Amino acid sequence: MRVLSDAINLACPLMDTKSARQGSKVVQVPRALNLRQRRRRAIVWILDSADRRNERCFSMRLSGELQAIVNGTSGVLEKKLLLHKAVLANRSFIRTNTRKLRK
Numbered sequence: 001m002r003v004l005s006d007a008i009n010l011a012c013p014l015m016d017t018k019s020a021r022q023g024s025k026v027v028q029v030p031r032a033l034n035l036r037q038r039r040r041r042a043i044v045w046i047l048d049s050a051d052r053r054n055e056r057c058f059s060m061r062l063s064g065e066l067q068a069i070v071n072g073t074s075g076v077l078e079k080k081l082l083l084h085k086a087v088l089a090n091r092s093f094i095r096t097n098t099r100k101l102r103k
Helices: 002-011 035-051 058-071 075-089
Strands: 015-022 025-032
Touching (some): 002 075, 035 058
C-alpha cells in the first residue's frame, strides 16, 4: 500500500487549465484542483498508462507502472510536467475577484 500511495502522490497534478472566453478569444485559464480531483486525475493517468504496457496480465502492468512512477521513469510524470508547464504559460489569464464589498 505504501508504494501505491507514494505513486499516486507523485503523479497528482496541482493545477489544471479550463477554457474560457475572453473577448473574442478562447484562453486557457489555470485553476487549482482539490485533493479529490488531483487523486482522481492521477489514478486515471496511472490506469491508462498501465493499459498501454506490454506485460501479459493487468497486475503485472500496474505494478510495473507504479514502480516506474516511484523510480521517476514513467510517462505519467512527463504528462504532469507538461500540464504544469501549460499552467505556467497561461498564468497571466488567472482572474482574481477585485470587486469591493459594499457596506
